[in-house]
Amino acid sequence: MAGQLQLVVACTLAAASGLVLWILEQGHERRQENNAGRPGRYERGMREREYVRLIPDGEMLLVRSLLRRIYKSRGWTIDAASRERAWAGVLATAQTQAGGSWPMDFQPCDVTSEQLQALCLAVEQTFLGGLLSAQIRKSRRPRLQVELAVDPRDPHSWLSGLHEDNTIYINANRWRESISDVSPLDFEGTLCSSKLEALAHALGHELVHAVVLNFFPEMDATSPAYIPDDKHGPIFMLLNKRLFGHTGHACRRLFTVEG
Numbered sequence: 001m002a003g004q005l006q007l008v009v010a011c012t013l014a015a016a017s018g019l020v021l022w023i024l025e026q027g028h029e030r031r032q033e034n035n036a037g038r039p040g041r042y043e044r045g046m047r048e049r050e051y052v053r054l055i056p057d058g059e060m061l062l063v064r065s066l067l068r069r070i071y072k073s074r075g076w077t078i079d080a081a082s083r084e085r086a087w088a089g090v091l092a093t094a095q096t097q098a099g100g101s102w103p104m105d106f107q108p109c110d111v112t113s114e115q116l117q118a119l120c121l122a123v124e125q126t127f128l129g130g131l132l133s134a135q136i137r138k139s140r141r142p143r144l145q146v147e148l149a150v151d152p153r154d155p156h157s158w159l160s161g162l163h164e165d166n167t168i169y170i171n172a173n174r175w176r177e178s179i180s181d182v183s184p185l186d187f188e189g190t191l192c193s194s195k196l197e198a199l200a201h202a203l204g205h206e207l208v209h210a211v212v213l214n215f216f217p218e219m220d221a222t223s224p225a226y227i228p229d230d231k232h233g234p235i236f237m238l239l240n241k242r243l244f245g246h247t248g249h250a251c252r253r254l255f256t257v258e259g
């Protein structure tokens, strides 16, 4: 009887330790999977295939579904030829009377708010198919406004910034220098040879923030896939690339301005 009991205890212990080992192994495999599939933290300069892994599945579904709606509405997807035509179309529209009669090389003091509204509308209609304006109307939020002024929230801001009330501030102090063929600006991977072109791209950048703010307010406020790097995390990077062809989120002069 005592022998039988010892055998049962021994078998139970063996089974239990086997189970413990199996559980530990499963945990190890899962951790390895996580390490391979979801690298820990967003870092500036990550490649697309690295940073998209940081977007949780639920948020990625929402982002992809919105992208599909926008592609359908604007009538083209992400091919480079369509995108180039779209930017050229925006600049052509901006130079018409209805588009604001913009000169390619403007001075901040000459720009009117009607011109800014018209340019923003052209970028929004061409690249977002008007869906952002429709979403703003539907959710009864303040309409998009563009101000060429010193941002009261951040007087030392970069080229531009978006406020919670859907106002885009174009920082007047940063738009005095000329941009031309001999002194171009690399705006997030696009070579801009005029100030008007650079301004259109800057509006595109701010419209990405406006898309997140108005379509996905929760992501805007709390998502670890959007918030990092001053709201230029993986979700921003993906939308900025897919919607506007922008890579990265910084602009730089290629050549110093002469004279």
Ligand SMILES: [Zn+2]
Pocket: 205, 206, 209, 231, 232, 249
């Ligand atoms: Zn930004």
